[in-house]
Amino acid sequence: MAAVIVSAARIYVDGAVKKDLALELGPDGRVKGLVPRGQATLDLGERLLVPGAVNAHSHAFQRLLRGRTQTASRTDDNFWSWREIMYRAAGALDAEGIRVASRQAFLEMALSGVTTVGEFHYLHHAPDGTPYSDPLAAARAVIAAAGDVGIRLCLIRTIYLRGDFDTPPSDLQRRFCDGSLEAACAAIDALVKLETPMVTVAVAAHSVRAMAIGDIRAAKDRYRGRPFHLHVSEQPREVEVCLAKTGKSPVALLAQAGVLDKDTTLVHATHLRDGEVHAIARSGATVCICPSTEADLGDGLGPVRELFGASVPMALGTDGQTLLSLLEEGRRLEMHARLQHQRRNVVTRNTGDSSAKACFDAMTVNGARALGIDAGKFEPGSIGDFVTYDLRDPALVGCDDDALVAALVFSADSRAVRDVCVGGRLIVRDGKYTRISEHSDSYVKLTRQLFG
Numbered sequence: 539m540a541a542v543i544v545s546a547a548r549i550y551v552d553g554a555v556k557k558d559l560a561l562e563l564g565p566d567g568r569v570k571g572l573v574p575r576g577q578a579t580l581d582l583g584e585r586l587l588v589p590g591a592v593n594a595h596s597h598a599f600q601r602l603l604r605g606r607t608q609t610a611s612r613t614d615d616n617f618w619s620w621r622e623i624m625y626r627a628a629g630a631l632d633a634e635g636i637r638v639a640s641r642q643a644f645l646e647m648a649l650s651g652v653t654t655v656g657e658f659h660y661l662h663h664a665p666d667g668t669p670y671s672d673p674l675a676a677a678r679a680v681i682a683a684a685g686d687v688g689i690r691l692c693l694i695r696t697i698y699l700r701g702d703f704d705t706p707p708s709d710l711q712r713r714f715c716d717g718s719l720e721a722a723c724a725a726i727d728a729l730v731k732l733e734t735p736m737v738t739v740a741v742a743a744h745s746v747r748a749m750a751i752g753d754i755r756a757a758k759d760r761y762r763g764r765p766f767h768l769h770v771s772e773q774p775r776e777v778e779v780c781l782a783k784t785g786k787s788p789v790a791l792l793a794q795a796g797v798l799d800k801d802t803t804l805v806h807a808t809h810l811r812d813g814e815v816h817a818i819a820r821s822g823a824t825v826c827i828c829p830s831t832e833a834d835l836g837d838g839l840g841p842v843r844e845l846f847g848a849s850v851p852m853a854l855g856t857d858g859q860t861l862l863s864l865l866e867e868g869r870r871l872e873m874h875a876r877l878q879h880q881r882r883n884v885v886t887r888n889t890g891d892s893s894a895k896a897c898f899d900a901m902t903v904n905g906a907r908a909l910g911i912d913a914g915k916f917e918p919g920s921i922g923d924f925v926t927y928d929l930r931d932p933a934l935v936g937c938d939d940d941a942l943v944a945a946l947v948f949s950a951d952s953r954a955v956r957d958v959c960v961g962g963r964l965i966v967r968d969g970k971y972t973r974i975s976e977h978s979d980s981y982v983k984l985t986r987q988l989f990g
């Protein structure tokens with residue numbers, strides 16, 4: 539698209555709400571600078587313009603589970619029984635189904651103000667576990683879905699080599715499993731060649747359950763400098779079994795193997811042991827919290843206060859897609875910590891600090907950091923993806939400038955989203971999605987096929 543100078547009644551810049559400014563974007567959608575509002579070529583009116591949200595951890599296909607796991611499958615229902623239901627849904631999807639389900643999830647994200655998604659992708663093979671003739675078929679389906687919607691994608695290509703620790707993969711896990719580390723790396727190398735300004739590639743080791751530590755270290759070494767993600771210590775049982783099998787907790791195992799550095803993101807990190815917060819802080823790694831999913835799955839509450847206190851960057855993910863709004867994840871980061879510690883404004887350091895700002899940073903710049911992209915802020919040269927919120931929305935109306943971002947983070951929802959711009963293109967305009975007319979019919983058809 540052509541260069542544009544876009545403005546709105548208020549813009550959130552450098553941690554403050556400002557008026558009379560406009561955002562100048564180059565033809566590549568990157569920020570050229572901030573100029574007076576009077577120079578705008580596109581004025582979006584009574585709206586608050588903010589950097590787009592970055593969803594650092596998503597499994598798009600799990601959108602299919604929406605509403606389908608909230609009935610007790612046994613009296614002590616837990617993460618592991620949920621996982622069986624998730625595996626069954628995953629086991630029924632072909633590559634076209636992955637595209638349809640991912641598109642629906644990405645569309646809902648876009649409508650909620652997400653401009654970049656980090657898709658932790660591990661459905662690599664056909665439902666029966668046989669590799670597709672094109673080893674990238676499933677990854678291409680995710681990339682196509684993001685392209686359909688117009689959302690920016692970091693495809694986090696996930697390596698999965700075994701069942702839980704030393705067990706072979708179950709039938710339901712076989713479609714996740716790479717035949718070997720070499721085969722996984724060949725697929726990653728091929729995906730890297732498909733990178734574009736809108737699609738980048740990161741690497742993940744699924745978990746210490748699904749890969750031996752030697753393989754995790756080899757993958758990290760091979761892709762050093764590229765974002766590297768892992769699920770870590772989400773459930774107490776994972777920590778206990780890891781201790782029993784290796785003598786170390788997952789974080790200690792990864793730290794000793796040299797896997798933690800500034801490009802590493804630990805997803806969840808809910809059940810940390812003494813000293814692990816500081817080991818993570820020393821390494822420079824990011825922790826990605828997925829508050830609504832961790833609540834939905836009964837994972838527990840992680841050490842958010844301690845991580846914040848140790849200056850560990852925290853990003854956010856919608857993970858299992860029970861809720862699909864980064865505003866919701868942002869407010870839960872603070873709200874869960876309030877419930878846990880029985881105090882308020884937990885993610886602050888000094889009197890006068892705004893917990894909303896810390897939550898907003900987690901939704902934006904910290905997510906971008908986790909995905910290795912320069913976004914989430916309006917600085918010259920940065921990706922200028924933005925979202926506007928309606929200042930007349932019932933959740934925001936009447937707020938003065940000092941209260942606006944706190945009202946947004948703690949009280950608004952996707953209803954207030956008016957415009958979403960990704961890569962210089964408005965994919966949502968005036969609250970309506972602009973790019974594809976048919977988006978849910980194929981998804982409804984898919985759910986009927988899968989669930990009857």
Ligand SMILES: [Zn+2]
Nearest residue numbers: 597658769857
């Ligand atoms: Zn996950």
